[in-house]
Amino acid sequence: MAAVHGRPVFVIDRHSVEFWHEELVEWRHFVPVKRDLSDLLENYVKLEGDAALYAHISAGAREFATQTLFVKDQLRKCACVLTARRMKNVGVLSS
Numbered sequence: 001m002a003a004v005h006g007r008p009v010f011v012i013d014r015h016s017v018e019f020w021h022e023e024l025v026e027w028r029h030f031v032p033v034k035r036d037l038s039d040l041l042e043n044y045v046k047l048e049g050d051a052a053l054y055a056h057i058s059a060g061a062r063e064f065a066t067q068t069l070f071v072k073d074q075l076r077k078c079a080c081v082l083t084a085r086r087m088k089n090v091g092v093l094s095s
Contacts, residue, residue, distance in 0.1 A: 006058045006059075007058060008030070008031055008054060008058050008061060009029075009030045009031065009057075009061050010031045010032075010033050010040070010043070010044075011024070011031070011032060011033065012034075012035060012037065013034055013035045014035065019077070020068050020069065020074075020077070023064070024064065027053075027056075027057065028056070028057065028060040029057070029060045029061050029064045030061060031044075031047055
C-alpha cells in the first residue's frame with residue numbers, strides 16, 4: 001500500500017466504502033478525486049507542485065495506514081463495535 005510507504009494516495013469518490021473511510025480527511029490523508037475523474041489532473045498537478053502539501057499528505061496517509069489499516073487495528077475496531085452493540089442490547093447504553 002502506497003500510504004504505508006510514505007506516498008500520497010488518490011481516492012476516487014464512490015458510493016461503496018470500507019468502514020474506516022469515514023475517518024479519512026481530504027487533503028490530510030489522501031488526495032480527493034471526483035467520481036467522474038474531472039479533477040484528477042488538476043489535483044495531481046497541485047500535489048506535484050507543492051512539496052509541503054506532498055509531505056503533509058504523505059505523512060498523514062502513513063499515520064492513518066499504520067494506525068488503522070493493519071489487521072490488529074481492524075480487529076480492535078470490530079471488538080469495540082461488537083462490545084458497544086452488546087452493551088446496548090443488555091441495556092447498559094441508551095439508544
